[in-house]
Amino acid sequence: MRIAITGAQGQLGQAVIAALADQHDLAPLGHGQLELADPATADQIAATGADVVIHAAAYTNVDGCARDPLLAYRVNGLGTRYVALGCRRINAALVYISTNEVFAGDGRRPYFEDDPTGPINPYGQSKLAGEQAVRALWPRHFIVRVAWLFGGERNFVRTVLRLATNPPAGGLRMVADEIGSPTYAPDVAAGLARLITTDYYGTYHFVNDGICSRYEFAAEILRRAGIDTSLHPIRLRDFQRDSTPPPYTPLANVAGAALGITFRPWQEALDAYLDRLRRQALLP
Structure with a gap:
């Protein structure tokens, strides 16, 4: 298949390219080739002649989105609309990468794919606008929500290290009452490689198995990396930032598991990532 990938230079885009390059004809589209907020995006997507478009590009700076909600909406909402229109022109299946932050975070169990959304910050609102555009404009779609993604150069794991x-x-301080699903980008990419060979269109949650707090995630990073430093829990209200993260957004992979697409525990995925950093001499 010919597969176009937006956000090709991002951590998920790079993982997708690595997962698909051997078996497919890829058309990677980085920021220099695609300006999502421009309506010409629809023409550029159509010009790829792709069978599948994996739309991983987004404005993911959640604090930046809070400071400029209009920009967030133009890139993540309108930009996704243009991608969907481009896919419609060439009858290409669309994979839209969304986020756990479309949920309010006030639940007490991991969110299912069809649970009601209710984002509480501009980033989540803009990504939900993208979901709504995809559903309204093009039925041949997969909406794939991910969460707490790591695997590239800039992510929570690298920040903790x-x-x-x-x-x-006084040591590191990490939030203990923000709960989610750490997710390894190469594992998501492997799941996408399987998903796009099906016609089971709809909404999916592709996250590694298990849940934890930011504090627990940081503690495992330090422990598995062999780093001995003091780590202290704090509460969300004590961590001042422009965006308001939803406090409880673990995702349940129900729809993907029904197709046989499952994911290893996040601790195993973290080990794989740390091993990769060691091979790259980025970690002792």
């Missing part, structure tokens, strides 16, 4: 090399006085 960086902070641990020169910890602030």
